[in-house]
Amino acid sequence: MRLRIDDPADPRLDDIRDLNRSDVAERRLVIAEGPLVVGRLLESRFPVRSIVGFGPRLDALAAPADIPQYEVTRETLAEAAGFDMHRGLLAVADRASEIPLSEILATARTVVVLEGVGDHENIGSMFRNAAGMGVDAILFGNGCGDPLYRRVVRVSMGHVLRLPYAHLEGGYTTWQRSLQQLRDAGFHLVSLTPDPEAAHLADALAGRDKVALLVGAEGPGLTEHAMRATDIRARIPMAEGTDSLNLATAAAIAFYERLSRGPSA
């Protein structure tokens, strides 16, 4: 169903209205921007509510006919969304419920567990890198940002819509208990830390069948509580007198080590 909308105030554009407003996350929608990410949203488990874009963008997308498609001009889109969007294609979906942890653990061999990672750019990069290097799922511990935040969707290049993720249960200080569920499922739990006393990453991962890699926020890192709940602490070798790596970069290196030299390599 394709309709042309010329009035930026048209209520059918409400889902994409003022997207830079700070309370937009309260709408609990998923926003995909640009042809690549919109295409991935269409292939995902998230139920698409509508697609909004320039005529040629909608033509090229060839989305299923049962999804409402609103053709707009650049001016109409800019006024409704609140900023100029040169890529001219957006799609909106409802949030689907998370995949149950037990279902993820039934088949996964490599998972990442995040603690206190609030930075949306880091979360998005983590999904992109995880998808690229064969990580099976991302699990959220305490204090993390929203994986379906618009910026995460964009930075992940839509991989947050494809790669399974779940939140670990437990309160503010007790989520680490749910790590036991991973251990029961046969996972070797590895903390990533800049601590020079920790094992070399390659040694910590070598020959392990199933691995859960724990990563904390840039700066504070993992809490001691979380690290104590793991089997081994691992470090990426660094030059002396330098800073630790960006979080998503450090995790990507661990994914590479796992993919290159894990049991399935």
Place this chain on the structure above:
Amino acid sequence: MRLRIDDPADPRLDDIRDLNRSDVAERRLVIAEGPLVVGRLLESRFPVRSIVGFGPRLDALAAPADIPQYEVTRETLAEAAGFDMHRGLLAVADRASEIPLSEILATARTVVVLEGVGDHENIGSMFRNAAGMGVDAILFGNGCGDPLYRRVVRVSMGHVLRLPYAHLEGGYTTWQRSLQQLRDAGFHLVSLTPDPEAAHLADALAGRDKVALLVGAEGPGLTEHAMRATDIRARIPMAEGTDSLNLATAAAIAFYERLSRGPSA
């Protein structure tokens, strides 16, 4: 020398005026922001012209007395610089001349060569990661962004002020000839590419004494011309049907592989 400045129009603040203006790069200065990066500028080979900041920030920095230090309020700084700067400390330096390539090659064991990398965030991350993982220098081929651009300095966390870099000589299409200089100095030249036919990164780097790693822009990658001038093409293993990695992330993985399993590991 410490002076208080209360007039945002004071000409002594001209070096930090309107820093978000698009023509600010034409001033050919180096701008360092925040205590960490300002500290690194002070330790660098770049001659510092002045330091501007809030009183407590200047106290904490304890810079040499022969450098002019201008104490300002948050309001004065915001009006002069053109934006609010909560970290309240800036330093300005003149650009120092580049370290000659021959001097770099005399001692380096691992260098990166960039081609067509215009993105300042990627260049900044590259310096941060290179410094963190023992790369000795970054060399600029054709079509790269300015390594002393303010955003590069910030994203690199000041490492662009410490890690040696140089521009390879030659015109728009001929800079690859200067790769011969690297080969003459005993470097094994490795192209990084997403090509699945290329050698595994680990195999391409294994057992090499001196390595020059060539990296192209995200998207187009290295030109065929540049790749032909190298000894081997190397890939990072990726999951099927995914996108290539972010440029700085891919390079960081190569730095890790080199640091972990190079001859000096």
